[in-house]
Amino acid sequence: MTRPIRATIDRAALRHNFGVARRHAGVGAGPSQADAPPVGGSESGLRARGAIKSARLWSVVKANAYGHGLERAVAALADVTDGFALIELERAVRLRAAGLELPILMLEGFYAAEELPLFIEHRLTPVLHRLDQIHTLLAAGWPATLPVYLKLDTGMHRLGLDAAGLAAAMAALAGKVPDITLMTHFADADGPRGVAWQLERFATLTAGMDLPRSLSNSAALLRFPDLVTNDWARPGIMLYGGSPFPELISAAELDLQPVMTLQSEIIAVQTLAAGDSVGYGCAFTADRTMRIGVVACGYADGYPRHAPTGTPVLVDGIRTRTLGRVSMDKLCVDLTELPAKVGVGGTATLWGRAGETVLPADEVATAAGTISYELFCALAARVSVLD
Numbered sequence: 001m002t003r004p005i006r007a008t009i010d011r012a013a014l015r016h017n018f019g020v021a022r023r024h025a026g027v028g029a030g031p032s033q034a035d036a037p038p039v040g041g042s043e044s045g046l047r048a049r050g051a052i053k054s055a056r057l058w059s060v061v062k063a064n065a066y067g068h069g070l071e072r073a074v075a076a077l078a079d080v081t082d083g084f085a086l087i088e089l090e091r092a093v094r095l096r097a098a099g100l101e102l103p104i105l106m107l108e109g110f111y112a113a114e115e116l117p118l119f120i121e122h123r124l125t126p127v128l129h130r131l132d133q134i135h136t137l138l139a140a141g142w143p144a145t146l147p148v149y150l151k152l153d154t155g156m157h158r159l160g161l162d163a164a165g166l167a168a169a170m171a172a173l174a175g176k177v178p179d180i181t182l183m184t185h186f187a188d189a190d191g192p193r194g195v196a197w198q199l200e201r202f203a204t205l206t207a208g209m210d211l212p213r214s215l216s217n218s219a220a221l222l223r224f225p226d227l228v229t230n231d232w233a234r235p236g237i238m239l240y241g242g243s244p245f246p247e248l249i250s251a252a253e254l255d256l257q258p259v260m261t262l263q264s265e266i267i268a269v270q271t272l273a274a275g276d277s278v279g280y281g282c283a284f285t286a287d288r289t290m291r292i293g294v295v296a297c298g299y300a301d302g303y304p305r306h307a308p309t310g311t312p313v314l315v316d317g318i319r320t321r322t323l324g325r326v327s328m329d330k331l332c333v334d335l336t337e338l339p340a341k342v343g344v345g346g347t348a349t350l351w352g353r354a355g356e357t358v359l360p361a362d363e364v365a366t367a368a369g370t371i372s373y374e375l376f377c378a379l380a381a382r383v384s385v386l387d
């Protein structure tokens with residue numbers, strides 16, 4: 001017998017969501033701004049560089065494809081995407097060893113000079129974000145035929161070159177590495193500040209440089225498809241069916257389908273009398289007679305421990321709620337209003353699809369004060385993942 005918890009990955013949904021990204025990446029062909037989620041920001045007048053055209057797409061598959069399984073996601077998308085973007089060098093090498101020919105973008109570049117022979121051998125495109133990396137790269141004999149990305153800091157203040165760094169980088173690369181894409185990352189594409197302020201800085205920094213650009217994450221792609229011209233966009237969460245703005249617009253409203261379904265079973269049923277508590281800390285106390293189900297899923301499976309009483313869950317496809325504290329291997333759900341036949345062996349869907357009913361990971365994440373990204377990435381290694 002194996003423990004009943006499992007995650008199921010719907011490759012067709014992944015491909016569907018990629019198709020949504022593709023639709024939004026056609027600049028001028030996507031929904032108008034009137035269709036964009038009402039999250040504020042003032043982007044008028046920032047229709048950037050040139051003619052109507054489509055962006056190519058890096059499918060972001062870092063962190064084991066946001067917990068969905070790198071090889072699985074790559075297999076599902078390889079014939080539709082234009083490239084894959086990730087962070088982990090050993091995984092990129094694994095993709096090349098498995099025969100992947102598409103471009104691979106390394107979003108944090110390289111960390112030490114010793115990695116560069118692997119970058120060269122496997123044709124991995126580094127994102128260079130510090131000037132010293134450019135000197136290291138050139139000293140390592142970077143071939144003129146291989147592309148690089150230069151990341152510019154336009155306000156996120158994590159990684160990226162400033163104006164002086166960019167000028168020095170361009171001077172150092174001149175005549176040696178011609179294939180340069182200019183990249184930045186948006187800090188608040190899903191929030192009230194939007195992207196205009198960063199686009200302005202980007203335009204100032206890159207004035208006079210006629211080079212390809214890579215700008216948009218999922219939020220920017222969905223929200224500003226006709227205002228942010230990208231040569232290469234970098235959608236991540238939307239591919240996995242998460243809304244970048246779940247409190248304003250749902251994944252379903254964005255035509256995104258859930259890719260990961262996390263399910264387990266009820267392994268015990270308890271009847272509580274009024275005044276009885278359940279779980280650690282006696283954090284939930286019944287105020288009447290209640291039936292509760294004990295589900296084989298806990299924080300050691302990746303379910304958020306901080307999910308409070310009331311977090312939504314489906315039991316045999318019927319929506320109900322969690323009760324009390326999530327423990328390492330178990331959590332409790334309210335069966336009081338469910339049909340009496342729902343009991344041991346019943347299916348608990350923690351997020352994802354149960355037949356026709358969907359419990360968006362976004363809803364669980366919101367209840368737990370986090371984001372679907374974190375739920376997906378936290379899926380524990382002990383959970384079997386099925387197709």
Ligand SMILES: Cc1ncc(COP(=O)(O)O)c(C=O)c1O
Binds near residue numbers: 060107216219235
């Ligand atoms: C540099 C970069 N580009 C793109 C993405 C994809 O972002 P999202 O998953 O919000 O679409 C990420 C994710 O964090 C990132 O770090």
